[in-house]
Amino acid sequence: MSAAPDAPGFRALMGRWATGVAVVTVRDGETDHGLTVNAFLSVSLSPPSVLVSLKDDVDSLPPLERSRAFAVNVLAADQRAVSERFARTVPAAEKFRELPFHRGVTGAALVDGTLGALECRVAAIVPQFDHRLVVGEVVHAETGRDGPPLLFFRSGYGAAEGVDRIRLPPPRAASPSR
Ligand SMILES: Cc1cc2nc3c(=O)[nH]c(=O)nc-3n(C[C@H](O)[C@H](O)[C@H](O)COP(=O)(O)O)c2cc1C
Structure with a gap:
């Protein structure tokens, strides 16, 4: 493929880019909302900030715009059912029915059993094309279980078999004048 891709071609190529899977949760007044995402990345270390890209018609977007806060729950390899639950187009209350979670400092639902959660303002x-790029400043972070992440790859789920340490050149020695 060398020309601008059609939608299936673009999807297939992007499917070669492996990602983790997260659930974004929002507390809007007394109501919880949430959706599965894989368009998630860190933006800066200082301040700690992240970005999620949401389709402009997802039900969770208006509550997020109102509450100006959200949480990102990083799913573990054995939480595929949680990913599927939050990717369904069902009323928000159904997504949270009998789901074990606790409340974070912002009030957002933090799903139990994840690898960790970030709470953001x-x-x-x-707005960009048919998506909204939502940048959040991380106000609280919770480390969860230590284990393999759920992966999304070639339109399917996968698991990391293990990791090898990254090999980079040694950092440059600091100049004595600094
Ligand atoms: C693995 C996976 C990753 C997804 N990533 C995104 C994403 O990054 N952004 C997005 O808007 N929707 C994404 N979706 C689709 C939403 O989860 C789905 O449209 C959901 O039903 C929206 O819920 P809501 O309308 O209740 O907010 C993803 C779905 C799956 C299964």
Whole structure:
């Protein structure tokens, strides 16, 4: 493929980019909302910030815009059912029915059994094409279980078999004048 891809071609190529899977949760007044995402990345270390890309018609977007806060729950390899639950187009209450979770400092639902969760205040929402790029400043982080992540790859789920240490050149020695 060398020309601009059609939608299936683009999807297939992007499917070669392996990602983790997360559930974004939002507390809007007394109501919980949430959806599965894999378009998630860190933006900066200082301040700690992240970005999630949400389709402009997802039900969770208006509550997120109202509450100006959200949490990102990083799923473990054995939480495929949680990913599937939050990817369904069902009323929000159904997604949380009998789901074990606890409340974070922002009030957002933090799913039990994840690898960790980040709670964010919305710093910016940038409309782009048919998505909203939601930038969040991390106000609280919770480390969860230590274990393999759920992976999304070639339109399917996978698991990391193990990791090898990254090999980089040694950091440059600091100059004595600094
Ligand atoms: C593995 C996976 C990754 C997804 N990633 C995203 C994403 O990054 N952004 C997005 O808007 N939807 C994503 N979706 C689709 C939403 O989870 C799905 O549309 C969901 O039903 C939206 O819920 P809501 O309308 O209740 O908010 C993904 C689905 C799956 C299964």
